[in-house]
Amino acid sequence: xxxxxxxxxxxxxxxxxxxxxxISEIVLSNVSKTSVNGxxxxxxxxxxxxxxxxxxxxxxxxxxxxxxxPLFFPGGDIxxxxxxxxxxxxxxxxxxxxxxxxxxxxxxxxxREDLDQIMKSMDETCQEVGAAIITGDTKVIDSDxxxxxxxxxxxxxxxxxxxxxxxxxxxxxxxIIITGSVGDHGMAIMSKREGFGYExxxxxDVAPVWPMVEAAKKVxxxxxxKDPTRGGIANxxxxxxxxxxxxMRLYEEFIPVKPEVEAVSDMLGIDPFEVAxxxxxxxxxxxxxAEDVLDAIQKTKYGKDAQIIGEVTEGKRVIMETxxxxxxxxxxxxxxxxxxVC
Amino acid sequence: xxxxxxxxxxxxxxxxxxxxxxISEIVLSNVSKTSVNGxxxxxxxxxxxxxxxxxxxxxxxxxxxxxxxPLFFPGGDIxxxxxxxxxxxxxxxxxxxxxxxxxxxxxxxxxREDLDQIMKSMDETCQEVGAAIITGDTKVIDSDxxxxxxxxxxxxxxxxxxxxxxxxxxxxxxxIIITGSVGDHGMAIMSKREGFGYExxxxxDVAPVWPMVEAAKKVxxxxxxKDPTRGGIANxxxxxxxxxxxxMRLYEEFIPVKPEVEAVSDMLGIDPFEVAxxxxxxxxxxxxxAEDVLDAIQKTKYGKDAQIIGEVTEGKRVIMETxxxxxxxxxxxxxxxxxxVC
Ligand SMILES: Nc1ncnc2c1ncn2[C@@H]1O[C@H](COP(=O)(O)OP(=O)(O)OP(=O)(O)O)[C@@H](O)[C@H]1O
Ligand SMILES: Nc1ncnc2c1ncn2[C@@H]1O[C@H](COP(=O)(O)OP(=O)(O)OP(=O)(O)O)[C@@H](O)[C@H]1O
Ligand SMILES: [Mg+2]
Ligand SMILES: [Mg+2]
Ligand SMILES: [Mg+2]
Ligand SMILES: [Mg+2]
Ligand SMILES: [Mg+2]
Ligand SMILES: [Mg+2]
Numbered sequence: 222x223x224x225x226x227x228x229x230x231x232x233x234x235x236x237x238x239x240x241x242x243x244i245s246e247i248v249l250s251n252v253s254k255t256s257v258n259g260x261x262x263x264x265x266x267x268x269x270x271x272x273x274x275x276x277x278x279x280x281x282x283x284x285x286x287x288x289x290x291p292l293f294f295p296g297g298d299i300x301x302x303x304x305x306x307x308x309x310x311x312x313x314x315x316x317x318x319x320x321x322x323x324x325x326x327x328x329x330x331x332x333r334e335d336l337d338q339i340m341k342s343m344d345e346t347c348q349e350v351g352a353a354i355i356t357g358d359t360k361v362i363d364s365d366x367x368x369x370x371x372x373x374x375x376x377x378x379x380x381x382x383x384x385x386x387x388x389x390x391x392x393x394x395x396x397i398i399i400t401g402s403v404g405d406h407g408m409a410i411m412s413k414r415e416g417f418g419y420e421x422x423x424x425x426d427v428a429p430v431w432p433m434v435e436a437a438k439k440v441x442x443x444x445x446x447k448d449p450t451r452g453g454i455a456n457x458x459x460x461x462x463x464x465x466x467x468x469m470r471l472y473e474e475f476i477p478v479k480p481e482v483e484a485v486s487d488m489l490g491i492d493p494f495e496v497a498x499x500x501x502x503x504x505x506x507x508x509x510x511a512e513d514v515l516d517a518i519q520k521t522k523y524g525k526d527a528q529i530i531g532e533v534t535e536g537k538r539v540i541m542e543t544x545x546x547x548x549x550x551x552x553x554x555x556x557x558x559x560x561x562v563c
Numbered sequence: 564x565x566x567x568x569x570x571x572x573x574x575x576x577x578x579x580x581x582x583x584x585x586i587s588e589i590v591l592s593n594v595s596k597t598s599v600n601g602x603x604x605x606x607x608x609x610x611x612x613x614x615x616x617x618x619x620x621x622x623x624x625x626x627x628x629x630x631x632x633p634l635f636f637p638g639g640d641i642x643x644x645x646x647x648x649x650x651x652x653x654x655x656x657x658x659x660x661x662x663x664x665x666x667x668x669x670x671x672x673x674x675r676e677d678l679d680q681i682m683k684s685m686d687e688t689c690q691e692v693g694a695a696i697i698t699g700d701t702k703v704i705d706s707d708x709x710x711x712x713x714x715x716x717x718x719x720x721x722x723x724x725x726x727x728x729x730x731x732x733x734x735x736x737x738x739i740i741i742t743g744s745v746g747d748h749g750m751a752i753m754s755k756r757e758g759f760g761y762e763x764x765x766x767x768d769v770a771p772v773w774p775m776v777e778a779a780k781k782v783x784x785x786x787x788x789k790d791p792t793r794g795g796i797a798n799x800x801x802x803x804x805x806x807x808x809x810x811m812r813l814y815e816e817f818i819p820v821k822p823e824v825e826a827v828s829d830m831l832g833i834d835p836f837e838v839a840x841x842x843x844x845x846x847x848x849x850x851x852x853a854e855d856v857l858d859a860i861q862k863t864k865y866g867k868d869a870q871i872i873g874e875v876t877e878g879k880r881v882i883m884e885t886x887x888x889x890x891x892x893x894x895x896x897x898x899x900x901x902x903x904v905c
Contacts, residue, residue: 251686
């Protein structure tokens, strides 16, 4: 298989099936201890891991490296995405993010002014959920060895064991909710790079999702949750279905896609379901609480366009009823089609 | 001032005074919330931060990016340093490290075999202290945008509030202990790069320090602790003195420096006190427990060459009595003289 040779290639870092295979083969197979005291560990491949603290409480933690290009893009910058990305992986475990750790690797010659702007943006994003930036690290390397900047953030939340939401908990009959339009982030990045002139309308959705998760938790029963980042909703929904050994039936008419996202997608031949979102959540919710959850999410700042997009079924396949009445199989992408998207 | 212009340069990431100034000016000044619930936060600039869990316990966390070149060096590789570096920043807070989070940014074309070796090495290092690798992230970027690989690790420990050791707790009269010879890591990297032929004897000291800290804690009272990484012992000792508003009197005859480190240092005109160590601890210990602590450390695997190197004094200066009977002021370095040392 082409992707399975002796060198790492772009696809290995692109959030799809090939990356997952590589993580199993090189990472998981070499790690002898993958969890602490029965917490959620590496083998779960969930958005975050947990460390049990006492019988009732767990520490939730996660990490993400951010290599996005360009650093400043419509709707955000690397500072905002570095904060939101990690805060969101904690949030989709059902727990409020408390802290961010900030490791920056900067290319020599990087403008101080940009760094200042990036820090401000990271801070503002943390403020939206009340998270603190408590520790960090700074390295500088020659400009011919790194093109701009990489920011890796780790995050921590603390919660009750019984409020943790896995990405594997879907049950047949649950409703699937998406908290807003899909593909905005990936298509905003592509559009900015290609200079299509859509930059004024097309903005990244990068934002902290905790307020939506909090609102949803209060009124309903969430059975599974993920942030559909690299690989988009196609990746997240398939992973959730696969882990729970269930299928899904989705309805295209309910999946929100902005017209400008549609336009750029068509132009580039990229499926908006397969590109990264940076301020969205897909969740499974019990059928009886789904409407209440939807209402609650729609009342939050970033959740106005939330929709119930389908339900969990028997089987193994994620199937979408199309607008024209046909059926389309939503497959897990090999890789996210947009390089350096986050 | 030359280092204070409008662009980031190598010195800003080199662990010395200029880096500290930049962190104050660009990082600290932009962060509105620097700690969680009264825990140790960003403004302390300690090795790790803490999040109080309940009245008695805290979560300890830290992060470090690793950009070391070459990736494989005498005595270790980027996998070992990425694990040890972070586990050690937790350990010098007085707490056992429990988990590692592993974010890898890999250059396209990177050999799978090397990645496999690096993961094995990271795992082995974690095994030495019983830490688990519980979560991670993988990104790949074009080979003309990054030269090899950057690994950022974050770590977590959980401890009792009353066992936390700050880097600011020195008191006049305390003894200063170093757990072994200084300069090994930085000089091994330099020697490998320059190809001096010392590679067979000169090895990095990269190792997890937790077993030494644990042994010391059992028998003595540690008042302050740091791992003397970038900027070496000159940086760590000055930072500890400065934070506690005390001075130090050190004795050159007791500071262990390997002859081959001395040789390479002389050849390159680099002060071994100013280069990174990756498996050492400097600690302040009450005078009455110092001998017991020294004995205990010397019985551990990496602590055979531990020494009491001096004591804490009034004043503000770190002064060393030289072998020939003179005095030398040990100043905080502007920057670590070895680029990409960790
Ligand atoms: N290098 C690695 N070491 C250890 N675990 C890894 C590594 N890379 C990925 N993982 C694990 O694989 C799973 C999938 O990682 P992935 O990065 O896709 O998740 P995510 O952070 O939710 O998504 P994204 O990075 O797109 O935001 C996670 O559980 C993660 O912990
Ligand atoms: N980009 C950053 N954002 C937030 N805090 C930072 C950043 N860079 C450094 N810090 C903080 O500054 C202090 C000094 O950092 P430094 O990296 O020198 O510590 P260290 O990890 O103990 O040393 P080393 O990195 O050499 O192993 C730490 O408290 C760290 O949290
Ligand atoms: Mg996620
Ligand atoms: Mg993520
Ligand atoms: Mg550091
Ligand atoms: Mg340290
Ligand atoms: Mg460190
Ligand atoms: Mg990730």
